[in-house]
Structures are given as C-alpha cells and as structure tokens.
Amino acid sequence: MAAAGTSLRRTRGLREGLPGVPGGRIDFVTMPELRELGAALYERWRHTQPGAIDRDALWWERTVGEVRTPGNEFKEPFAAVHRDADGAVTGLVVYRIGDKWDGAYPDCKLTVEEFLAHDLPTSVELWRLVLSVDWVARVEVPNLGPDDPLPLLLQDPRAATPHEDNADLMWLRVLDVESAFAARTYGAPGRVVLEVDDKLGYASGRWALEVSEDGTGRCARTTDDADLALGASELGSLYLGAETASRLASAALVTELRPGAAFAADLLLRTPVQAWSPTEF
Incomplete structure (x- = not known):
C-alpha cells in the first residue's frame, strides 16, 4: 500500500x-x-x-x-x-x-x-x-x-x-555499474553473473555481482558464463530491490540462463524495507 x-x-x-x-x-x-x-x-x-x-x-x-x-x-x-x-x-x-x-x-x-x-x-x-x-x-x-x-x-x-492517487513515481537509471552496486548493501551472500544489454552503452557487458557475509558487495566485469540476461531498464528496476528478478523473468523481461538464477539474484538484492521515495523529482 x-x-x-x-x-x-x-x-x-x-x-x-x-x-x-x-x-x-x-x-x-x-x-x-x-x-x-x-x-x-x-x-x-x-x-x-x-x-x-x-x-x-x-x-x-x-x-x-x-x-x-x-x-x-x-x-x-x-x-x-x-x-x-x-x-x-x-x-x-x-x-x-x-x-x-x-x-x-x-x-x-x-x-x-x-x-x-x-x-x-x-x-x-x-x-x-x-x-x-x-x-x-x-x-x-x-x-x-x-x-x-x-x-x-x-x-x-x-x-x-x-488511495486514488497511488502511483509509482520512482525512476532510476544505472550509469556506473561498479560504483552503484558497491554503494548499497545486500540481503544474503552469493554470486550471480549478469549479461546487460544497454543500447546507450553505459551498463553494457557481463558483470559478476559478488556479495560477502557482511552484506557488502562488488560488481566487476567478467568473462564467466552469464546467469541472467537483461536490459538496462530491468537493471535499474532490480537495483533498489523494488522489483524481483523472478517476476521480471515470468514477464519475459529477464532471461534465466541458469536454472534458479533469478531467485538467487532476488536473495542477494532484497532489502529490509521496500524502495520508496517520498520526495518527487
């Protein structure tokens, strides 16, 4: 609500x-x-x-x-x-x-x-x-x-x-993948490799998101096989934990390249409270 x-x-x-x-x-x-x-x-x-x-x-x-x-x-x-x-x-x-x-x-x-x-x-x-x-x-x-x-x-x-005025007023676009994903904390330790297609080039490439036991994480380029394929828009949706990779996969917005990878990503990206901005911009 x-x-x-x-x-x-x-x-x-x-x-x-x-x-x-x-x-x-x-x-x-x-x-x-x-x-x-x-x-x-x-x-x-x-x-x-x-x-x-x-x-x-x-x-x-x-x-x-x-x-x-x-x-x-x-x-x-x-x-x-x-x-x-x-x-x-x-x-x-x-x-x-x-x-x-x-x-x-x-x-x-x-x-x-x-x-x-x-x-x-x-x-x-x-x-x-x-x-x-x-x-x-x-x-x-x-x-x-x-x-x-x-x-x-x-x-x-x-x-x-x-309320009748209920609306989603949040918009996010990841430009610097390494800095953005290093700046937040995470819900569980683990690793997932993302293949990102960004038509403007900012986030394009294959990225390994690795999360430590203390909840800190890093995202760096890799040549390892990808677990999930997604676009820049979906990357922005996932970044704050407001959306789940599982739901995006069910809508054919994220492609699961390894069985169970979407749920594994959800565990990493979850937050104690849902993303929300009370300030319009």
Missing part, C-alpha cells in the same frame, strides 16, 4: 498494547522550526530508506512557504514533531484539515502531507495524534511507503484502503 484512506468509524483506532515512547512527547512547531528540525530529521532518515533522495534548502523553503511559486497558493499546515525522553527529534507529521459538516455533525477530512518516524514506537505516538484530532471523520495519506505497517496498527486493518 503506497497510500491510504481510512474511515475512523471503521478503524476503531489503534490496537491495544502497541509500543510507545516512555517519557516522549509531541510538540507542535512553527514553519521555521519545521524547516530546521525537519531537514535534520529527514537527512538521518533517508539513509535508512532505499530509494529516498536528498532534499535541498530550496525544497524546505518552498514546503514551509518561505519561497512561493506563481500559481501555488500556500496555506500553512499543522506540523508536529515527536521527541524522545532526551529531547531528540525522532519523527514528524504535517497535515491539513478540511472544514466539512453533515448538518450539525462534523465530517472533516485530515490529509497527511508528510510523515517520518525513525522507529515503530515513534510512529505509534504520531498516528495516535493523527487519529485523535477532533471533528475528523476520515484520514487520508496520499504518500505512504509501500510496506508501511499503518494498516496493521489499526484495530480493523481493512478500514485502510488504497
């Missing part, structure tokens, strides 16, 4: 017994505070999320309304940060609330524009805030990680439904 809509009447709130943060607190912050605290938090968080890209100063200045572009009216949202018992910021949420009533009854929608949490207890505390806002009947999260546990935190997970 990359996005979610949730009826609060159906969810019945969060499950009992979820972990919290002893001594932690949530503080509402101003836009200048959001720019400063959010930038530092995001920079730490993005190194834990495959696919996340950096955000420059201009991105934050536009987000908090310090820089405005023609045609985009800025309305200040609500913003809150979570701090642990030592005062360190471990998460944030930014949201807006629409004013809608059904006669004398509130029927407002809360839209989450930004949600970052460094751990599950922080996430629980922030979602508890979101789900407890007065007059809100529905919560929408247009941009949520594909394997975010939010639905499973609810008393009724089926109350969380995919």
Whole structure:
C-alpha cells in the first residue's frame, strides 16, 4: 500500500498494547522550526530508506512557504514533531484539515502531507495524534511507503484502503555499474553473473555481482558464463530491490540462463524495507 484512506468509524483506532515512547512527547512547531528540525530529521532518515533522495534548502523553503511559486497558493499546515525522553527529534507529521459538516455533525477530512518516524514506537505516538484530532471523520495519506505497517496498527486493518492517487513515481537509471552496486548493501551472500544489454552503452557487458557475509558487495566485469540476461531498464528496476528478478523473468523481461538464477539474484538484492521515495523529482 503506497497510500491510504481510512474511515475512523471503521478503524476503531489503534490496537491495544502497541509500543510507545516512555517519557516522549509531541510538540507542535512553527514553519521555521519545521524547516530546521525537519531537514535534520529527514537527512538521518533517508539513509535508512532505499530509494529516498536528498532534499535541498530550496525544497524546505518552498514546503514551509518561505519561497512561493506563481500559481501555488500556500496555506500553512499543522506540523508536529515527536521527541524522545532526551529531547531528540525522532519523527514528524504535517497535515491539513478540511472544514466539512453533515448538518450539525462534523465530517472533516485530515490529509497527511508528510510523515517520518525513525522507529515503530515513534510512529505509534504520531498516528495516535493523527487519529485523535477532533471533528475528523476520515484520514487520508496520499504518500505512504509501500510496506508501511499503518494498516496493521489499526484495530480493523481493512478500514485502510488504497488511495486514488497511488502511483509509482520512482525512476532510476544505472550509469556506473561498479560504483552503484558497491554503494548499497545486500540481503544474503552469493554470486550471480549478469549479461546487460544497454543500447546507450553505459551498463553494457557481463558483470559478476559478488556479495560477502557482511552484506557488502562488488560488481566487476567478467568473462564467466552469464546467469541472467537483461536490459538496462530491468537493471535499474532490480537495483533498489523494488522489483524481483523472478517476476521480471515470468514477464519475459529477464532471461534465466541458469536454472534458479533469478531467485538467487532476488536473495542477494532484497532489502529490509521496500524502495520508496517520498520526495518527487
């Protein structure tokens, strides 16, 4: 689920017994505070999320309304940060609330524009805030990680439904194979040889991907027999672990030259969380 809509009447709130943060607190912050605290938090968080890209100063200045572009009216949202018992910021949420009533009854929608949490207890505390806002009947999260546990935190997970704006906005193109594959970590030790066809020449050739027990890997040219044949587009799909070689092989986008090679590649390339970028580019 990359996005979610949730009826609060159906969810019945969060499950009992979820972990919290002893001594932690949530503080509402101003836009200048959001720019400063959010930038530092995001920079730490993005190194834990495959696919996340950096955000420059201009991105934050536009987000908090310090820089405005023609045609985009800025309305200040609500913003809150979570701090642990030592005062360190471990998460944030930014949201807006629409004013809608059904006669004398509130029927407002809360839209989450930004949600970052460094751990599950922080996430629980922030979602508890979101789900407890007065007059809100529905919560929408247009941009949520594909394997975010939010639905499973609810008393009724089926109350969380995919958002209509759910879309794949990530695009990656490997130009320097050796540097790219040496920069990431891997899920299991092993070796697989890739025969890459790149019409522009950047990634063309036969490459041996070797992963050590410690999760580090290297990719170097080789003359060994290839295990998988694929194109540059499929190489980019596999790089972050967002797609599997097995699925691409079943769609005839990857050719398995050695039986079992696709699954072996999947074991190497898997990541603890699915690739996702909350930042459009």
